[in-house]
Amino acid sequence: MTHSPARQVVSVVRSQPSQDGDGVKIKRIHDFGGGIDPFLMLDELGSDQPDEYIGGFPPHPHRGIQTLTYVIHGGLTHEDHMGHSSTINAGDAQWMHTGRGIVHSEMPLTDHHGLHAFQLWLSLAAKDKLSEATYRDVRATEMPHLQGEGAKLIALGGKWHAIEPQQDVAGPLDALAGDGGLAHVILEPGGRLLLEQESPMLAVYVFAGELEIGEQRIPAGHLVRLGDGQQLPLSSEAGAQALLLSGTPHQEPIAHYGPFVMNTQDELEQALNDYRSGRLTG
Structure with missing residues (x-):
């Protein structure tokens, strides 16, 4: 067995209630200061009350980022100025490289x-x-899977290596900015998963249950x-679910509006001027 050192928790941030689009209620974590570079933001949309999300996200622009959308329940329909129109459902994902400009709705x-x-937004x-x-x-x-002891990892992007038992998978999204990776981990009660991940930036967002990272809950x-x-x-003693984010920081200045x-x-x-004048997508 490998004896490489375990990665220690250096910071814990709580998501904050917010809203976006046409009044969609979300839980948001954002860091435009480089703390989770190349990632910038993580929004969690979750409700069984349709009036908290049914307005969706009417047409709006982007420039300079990638977005990665992943559905657990329900679905999202995407349309953009390039003529793309498609729907993702539970377990599916959408990746959008906005580059110089895109106008889309969800x-x-x-x-x-x-x-x-x-x-998730990546710079x-x-x-x-x-x-x-x-x-x-x-x-x-x-999306390929890793299996552990009462555990499963679903790889959306990036390379993931399990130590016990030895397994490797690579997610189909291989063009995420900053060598980015994203995986969904599901732990049953008493489940365990030992990974080896050397990406310079590694973060974990827990969205169900309580997850133990080493000795920290x-x-x-x-x-x-x-x-x-x-x-x-x-x-996890009682079961948990989480997203794993990995990448190599750009270490470049960020201007955001x-x-x-x-x-x-x-x-x-x-x-801003290009958008106002209609040149953003030209």
Whole structure:
């Protein structure tokens, strides 16, 4: 067995209630200061009350980021100015590389559990901020799994390695900014999973139950950032679910206003002017 050091918890942040789009209630964690670089933001949409999300996200612009949307229950329908129109349901994901500009909408669908989904923002490197916009759906059947002791990891993007038993998987989303990775971990009561992950940035967002990272217990609604090391021991007495975020920080300045994320204030002003004049997607 490998004896590489375990990654220690260096910070814990609680998600905060917010709303976006047409009054959609969300739990949000945002860090535009580089703490979870290349990630910028994580929104959790979750409710069994349709009036808290049914307004959805009418047409709006983006520049300079990637978005990754993952559905647990319900669904979302995407449309954009490039003519894409598609729907993702439970277990599916959407990836959008906004590049120099995209205008899109996301409208919610429900199942008997209501709606539960996540959207994460990743900052594009400076060299890619004005690249061509593109879009991709990923179905649940395309996502490989790791199996542990009463545990499962679903790989959306990035490479993931389990130590016990030895397993490797790579998620189908292989073009996430900053070598980004995302995985969904499900632990049954008493479940355990020992991972080895050397990405410079590694964070865990717990969204159901209570997760133990080594000796530290993390309740739902909290994001944990981990320090240097390789091993990531996960367990839960009563069961838990979490998202794992990994990546290599860009270590570039960030200028942010609403749906635009650039590197300088001048670039941000240009994005606003381009949107107002209709040149954002030109």
